[in-house]
Amino acid sequence: MSRLLAELGAIVGPEGCLSRDEELFAYECDGLTLHTARPSAVVFPRAREQVQAIVRCCRSHGVPFVARGAGTGLSGGAIALGGGVVVECSRMNRVLAIEPVDRFAVVEPGVVNQDLSRAAAPFGLFYAPDPSSQLVCTIGGNVAENSGGPHTLKYGTTANHVLGLELVLPDGEVVELGGPTGAAPGYDLVGAVVGSEGTLGIVTRATLRLSPIPERVETLLAIFSDVVSACRTVSGIIEAGLVPAALEIVDQRTIRAVEASVYAAGLPTDAGAVLLIELDGPAVALPPQIERIRRLAQGAGALRIEVARDAKERQRFWRARKGAFGAMGRLAPDLYVHDAVVPRARLPEVLAAVCAIGDRYGLRLSNVFHAGDGNLHPNISFDRRDPGELERVMEAGAEILRACVEAGGVISGEHGIGSEKREYMGLVFSDADLGAMLRLRGAFDPDGVCNPGKIFPTTRFCAESNPKARGYDRVPFA
Numbered sequence: 001m002s003r004l005l006a007e008l009g010a011i012v013g014p015e016g017c018l019s020r021d022e023e024l025f026a027y028e029c030d031g032l033t034l035h036t037a038r039p040s041a042v043v044f045p046r047a048r049e050q051v052q053a054i055v056r057c058c059r060s061h062g063v064p065f066v067a068r069g070a071g072t073g074l075s076g077g078a079i080a081l082g083g084g085v086v087v088e089c090s091r092m093n094r095v096l097a098i099e100p101v102d103r104f105a106v107v108e109p110g111v112v113n114q115d116l117s118r119a120a121a122p123f124g125l126f127y128a129p130d131p132s133s134q135l136v137c138t139i140g141g142n143v144a145e146n147s148g149g150p151h152t153l154k155y156g157t158t159a160n161h162v163l164g165l166e167l168v169l170p171d172g173e174v175v176e177l178g179g180p181t182g183a184a185p186g187y188d189l190v191g192a193v194v195g196s197e198g199t200l201g202i203v204t205r206a207t208l209r210l211s212p213i214p215e216r217v218e219t220l221l222a223i224f225s226d227v228v229s230a231c232r233t234v235s236g237i238i239e240a241g242l243v244p245a246a247l248e249i250v251d252q253r254t255i256r257a258v259e260a261s262v263y264a265a266g267l268p269t270d271a272g273a274v275l276l277i278e279l280d281g282p283a284v285a286l287p288p289q290i291e292r293i294r295r296l297a298q299g300a301g302a303l304r305i306e307v308a309r310d311a312k313e314r315q316r317f318w319r320a321r322k323g324a325f326g327a328m329g330r331l332a333p334d335l336y337v338h339d340a341v342v343p344r345a346r347l348p349e350v351l352a353a354v355c356a357i358g359d360r361y362g363l364r365l366s367n368v369f370h371a372g373d374g375n376l377h378p379n380i381s382f383d384r385r386d387p388g389e390l391e392r393v394m395e396a397g398a399e400i401l402r403a404c405v406e407a408g409g410v411i412s413g414e415h416g417i418g419s420e421k422r423e424y425m426g427l428v429f430s431d432a433d434l435g436a437m438l439r440l441r442g443a444f445d446p447d448g449v450c451n452p453g454k455i456f457p458t459t460r461f462c463a464e465s466n467p468k469a470r471g472y473d474r475v476p477f478a
C-alpha cells in the first residue's frame with residue numbers, strides 16, 4: 001500500500017493525493033448515504049495523462065479504481081467497493097472550446113453542469129440537460145449516469161447531447177469515440193459509454209451539443225387539491241399535443257417541508273399538489289399555449305393557476321421544486337430518494353399505490369417528480385437510529401420498485417443502478433439481457449477493475465422464462 005501511495009503521489013503531486021483516514025471519510029459515500037465503502041486513496045488528476053498513469057499504476061498493484069465527479073449520485077455509483085482508488089475528476093474542469101456555429105462545446109469531465117451553460121450564454125447557447133443538482137454535479141457524472149432533469153421532457157437526457165467522448169480504458173489506452181458532427185460510422189460506442197456508470201473507463205473529455213437559448217420562457221404554477229388531478233392535467237397536456245419544457249409535480253408533504261425551510265416559495269401548504277409547467281420557444285407561440293394549458297388545468301380541477309410575471313418569480317416557483325430534496329432535512333435526519341419510471345398514463349394509480357406502501361410501513365413518504373416523463377421520486381424521510389426503521393424503509397423501497405415494474409415501468413429513470421439497485425436488475429432484464437451487457441463490459445474491462453460491484457447483480461438468477469412476462473416474483477436478493 002505504501003508503494004502504491006508513493007507512486008500515486010508522484011503522478012499527481014502530494015497535494016493531489018489523500019490517504020489519511022479522516023480525509024478518506026468524505027469519500028465513503030455519495031448522495032446515497034446508506035451505502036459506504038472507504039477507499040484506499042483519493043487522487044485528483046489535472047490531465048488525461050495523469051488519469052492514464054493512475055490507471056496503469058492501480059493495474060500494476062492489482063487495485064481497482066472508480067471515477068468520481070461531485071459525488072451527488074444517488075445510487076452508490078462513485079464509491080470504491082472493496083477499497084479501491086477514487087479518481088476524483090473535479091480539477092479537470094476546463095471548458096476547452098465553444099463552437100457557436102456548429103453548436104458544440106468540448107469540456108473536461110469535472111466541469112460543473114451549470115457552468116457550461118454560463119460559458120455558452122454569451123453565444124446565445126445553453127447545455128440543455130439540467131439535473132436538479134446542476135449547481136454542483138459534473139459532466140463526467142452526468143455522462144456516466146445518463147442524467148435527466150426537469151427539462152428532459154422536451155430536450156431529452158444526457159445521451160441526446162453527447163456527441164463525442166475521450167475515454168481512458170481500464171488498461172490505460174485512450175480512445176476517441178464519436179465526434180462533433182454527431183455522425184460516427186460503426187458501432188455507437190458513445191451510446192454504450194453514456195449511462196455505463198463509470199464501468200467502461202474514465203471519461204477525460206466530452207464533446208457536447210449546445211442548444212439555442214429559447215427566445216421566451218413562461219413558467220406556470222397550477223395548484224390542486226389532490227395529486228391525481230395534477231397527474232390528469234399532465235396527461236391532458238401531452239394528449240393535446242403540447243410539448244412543455246418541463247412538467248413537475250410537488251406533493252403536499254413536500255410543499256409543507258419546503259415552506260418550512262429556507263427554500264420557502266410561498267406555496268399554499270393546504271394544497272394537495274402543485275404542478276409546475278414551463279414553456280419555451282418563440283415569443284409569439286407561447287400565449288396561446290398558456291391559454292390552452294390554463295383551460296386544461298381548470299378542467300382537471302386546478303384551484304388556481306399563476307403565471308410568473310418575471311424572472312424573479314420564475315425562480316421562486318423553481319425554488320420550491322429544486323430545493324425539495326434539501327428541505328427534506330426538516331423532516332428527518334435521513335432521506336432515501338427513490339427513482340423509477342412508469343408509463344405517464346398510470347401515474348395516478350402508481351402514486352396511490354406508492355403512498356399506500358409508505359403508509360402501510362408507517363413511513364414519512366413524499367413525492368416530487370418529473371411528471372412529464374413518468375419519472376417518480378418517492379422520498380422516504382427516516383432516522384436510521386430508530387430501531388427497525390431502516391428495515392422498513394428497505395422493504396417499502398423494494399415494494400415500490402415492484403409496483404412500478406408491475407405497472408410497466410423500470411427501476412431507474414435517471415439515478416442509475418450503482419450498488420443500490422443491482423439486485424433488482426432481474427425485475428426488468430433476463431439472464432440473456434444481463435449476459436449481453438456483461439459481455440460488453442468484459443470487452444472494455446476484461447479484469448473487472450473499473451468501478452467493480454456496480455450495476456450487475458451479485459446473485460445468479462435461475463430464470464427459465466422471460467422475466468418481463470413474469471414480473472417481479474423473481475427478484476433476487478443477496
Ligand SMILES: Cc1cc2nc3c(=O)[nH]c(=O)nc-3n(C[C@H](O)[C@H](O)[C@H](O)COP(=O)(O)OP(=O)(O)OC[C@H]3O[C@@H](n4cnc5c(N)ncnc54)[C@H](O)[C@@H]3O)c2cc1C
Nearest residue numbers: 069070071072073077132138140141144147148198203414
Ligand atoms: C439534490 C439532488 C438532485 C438531483 N437531481 C437529479 C436530477 O434531476 N436528474 C438526475 O439525473 N440526477 C439527479 N441527481 C443525481 C446526481 O446529481 C446525478 O447522477 C449526477 O449526474 C451525478 O454527477 P456527479 O458529478 O455528482 O457524479 P458522481 O456522483 O461523482 O458519480 C456518479 C457516477 O459517475 C461516474 N463518473 C463520474 N465521473 C466520471 C468520469 N469522468 N468518467 C467515468 N465515470 C465517471 C462515477 O463512477 C459514478 O458511477 C440529483 C442528486 C441530488 C443530490
